[in-house]
Amino acid sequence: MHFMDPKAEGWTLGELAQLVGGRLEGPAHFRVSRPVRADSNDPNGIAFAENQAFADAAAGVGALIVSDEIDAHGRPAIRVTQPRLAFGRLLHFAHRPIPIMEGIHPAAQIDPRAWVDQTASIGPFVVIEKDARVGARAKVHAGAYIGEACVVGEDTIVYPGVVLMQDVRIGDRCILHANCVLGADGFGFVWDGKQRVKVPQVGGVVLGDDVEVGAGTCIDRSTCGETVVGDGTKLDNMVQVAHNVTIGTSVVIAAHTSIAGSVRVGNRVVMGGQTAIADHRSVGDDIMLGGRTGVMQDLTKSGEYFGLPAQDVRESLRQMLAIKELPALLKRVKALEAQVAQMEDKE
Amino acid sequence: MHFMDPKAEGWTLGELAQLVGGRLEGPAHFRVSRPVRADSNDPNGIAFAENQAFADAAAGVGALIVSDEIDAHGRPAIRVTQPRLAFGRLLHFAHRPIPIMEGIHPAAQIDPRAWVDQTASIGPFVVIEKDARVGARAKVHAGAYIGEACVVGEDTIVYPGVVLMQDVRIGDRCILHANCVLGADGFGFVWDGKQRVKVPQVGGVVLGDDVEVGAGTCIDRSTCGETVVGDGTKLDNMVQVAHNVTIGTSVVIAAHTSIAGSVRVGNRVVMGGQTAIADHRSVGDDIMLGGRTGVMQDLTKSGEYFGLPAQDVRESLRQMLAIKELPALLKRVKALEAQVAQMEDKE
């Protein structure tokens, strides 16, 4: 099938040069439709090139954003001092918000005891339960479920299929990506000798301001009190945050990371994908965990960690390299043992 | 935004002392709103403290549940012999079921050939396909999809966004958390020399009674026959159960665990988070797999396992510690080799 470009009109190079504050090189009326990567072959795209190699590889794009010293090979260009920064601005211009009608869609189901700000937008097939609150300019997209006594902060965006179960409070300017689940029961059972008996999970979830939650990510409600995610923290897709966890501010957590029950994570922590933190452990401020690190003990000292168990990244990489020599080492030790035995025999 | 407490009325301490069968110490009319953790600073909360340290740390909470020998520092308290047990009861009192209207919501779509018990509750935007059955007192929440010939047992709760594809049978008193998917096609393809050809997946999924399935968890339908999860088994969030798997009773599986095709898991098995079991392997009864264990061979003997490949946990931890000494060991062996070579030269 042929793809109809939704933004076929795009911008003229002249418009863009003005928008990013650059010097036009080429026809002002030349038209581009979207920002692209330098190595794409998109004649309607505009890319940036930070060095000559990128500019050389950009033969297929319609136009380039480059600094003065770069040879653009005669292609239409916008000359700026910081191409990356200018391209970042272009991304902002190119951003189209996910569409949503103003006001409350007639096909939404809103409990009369819920409160929705008159400047908020509520999409079709959304359910909002009693005692829930949706703040000013918030957008709740199609099919989302805002449970009992949940709060959606001002300017917060809730994408399709998101579920907030009960007692989940989201701060302002947050983004909840599609199909994430906040406030499902924590995973708590006691063995009564015959079976697992469920421990009621009656706490909530609290997210600060400017938090982003990835698609499919799950943040469980606390047993009591709250599971907490601090201001400015960003969670990637399919991250697991178990019950009773507390995560600090400006933390970044990549996909498939598992944070077990009652863990405490400090501020400005960064976690690579598939990281795991065992239950009841704590990770201090300004700690960086490489991908697939497994935290089995408390980490307090800031710095970079890696491996299972988590160790100083240099230590861990040194061990990783040493393991490659292990099969040979076994042979070397065997040889040494034979040599020494022989030498002892001679004595 | 200010959070309006949904249960602001709460309970009086006198009521609670009666409910948990404890001795009141302080004003009977003192009011608390919710159970909280001892270290929260919630003046409307009631916490429990099992030892003096917890009681000392609980300066900010409104009231305490403690045993006789604990000094409550003059705060309102309920005295009981087993504070943890009494607090567990309190969690039950504090539990509010997720709201759902009785009967069938007018905005649900139910095939006339489906059968819904008249005591079941069906939320808005739910779809129930032909030949599906929903049992007595079952609750199917907003936006769930109950596919063709699926069965929802009595007293079972299906939370928002859950999808049962086709031929998925859920037992009684189960809980399916938001956005989990049961009955998606198993991952089966054959390479015909040019491309992957899909093997039709025509089997189903069967869950026993008292099973809990976490948010976002996926249990695939069998190629033929059934993927089975036994009575009383509890799955955490984002667990993968592939096609043709059989899981026993009273099993507990933590988040992000991957159980590959045709695996068999016995009874009372416990798996930590991010565990993996390779396809066609079996794990016997009463086996405990530590977090991120990788099962590459059948495990039959009950006990605790850890690591990749899965081994006796003590063995595995010993090896993990030994790896830390490996870089130094390489140097030591090099030194030994030099020493021995020198000694041999002397001979």
Add this chain to the structure above:
Amino acid sequence: MHFMDPKAEGWTLGELAQLVGGRLEGPAHFRVSRPVRADSNDPNGIAFAENQAFADAAAGVGALIVSDEIDAHGRPAIRVTQPRLAFGRLLHFAHRPIPIMEGIHPAAQIDPRAWVDQTASIGPFVVIEKDARVGARAKVHAGAYIGEACVVGEDTIVYPGVVLMQDVRIGDRCILHANCVLGADGFGFVWDGKQRVKVPQVGGVVLGDDVEVGAGTCIDRSTCGETVVGDGTKLDNMVQVAHNVTIGTSVVIAAHTSIAGSVRVGNRVVMGGQTAIADHRSVGDDIMLGGRTGVMQDLTKSGEYFGLPAQDVRESLRQMLAIKELPALLKRVKALEAQVAQMEDKE
């Protein structure tokens, strides 16, 4: 509850013998309801047995598909030269498509600026935004969200709860399983000295033809340009494909695999479950990555890899076995050091 068989009529053995082109052994009117595994005890099931052991274990099934040399112990049977192939055909007969009404369900919300082919089927509570296109014979099931300027190709199936955010183009004959999310924002932030600032993600996602995407899987939109998945590629459940990734054709990726940003994956690559590929790495054609492999460097040579870091599978397994000997090795080296020291003392 009793499970009513949705396909109780089934087939007679005579019909089936004709359908698979086999020789009937037993009553032509004997009736079976479904294909089953040989070890099931389903008297209404028909199984296949490739060898005598499987046939011996199949005492409980109603009928068997076997080759001539197998003893069927007198049970009704269909004799064929290739039982597995014949059973595969039977799976096709037994396959029942997920039900969907023809045309557009009245409870769907379709933007008048969207284009839906008149032969496509759109289920209840589906949302289709402006400038989206749904091709001929495509099926979009209940509660799916087809975002702005998204394209669903011909004969493609979109299962319940799927979310396509914006600028997501799906090829022909694709299958998107329940609750997968395509086109959520890539995980891109810059630290401005005080906080993480979001990098707008304005690119799209492009899937080729015959692609299958597992339940709950997430494929993020590109920062600019497109995240690409090639023709015939199959993704299992809960796979993470980050922004700017390019995946080739006929690739197979098992559950819980994480592919980080800007990774390039070649053609016919196979990845086991929980695999990870670090950002900006590339994996060449015809490479097989064992379960939980962690790719930290580019892999160019075709072959089988395993471990963290990814290495030739034989090397990696050799190291894995050597680690088991490491605790003993430490003792052996200690003993050697003592011996050598003693020998040096004697000199």
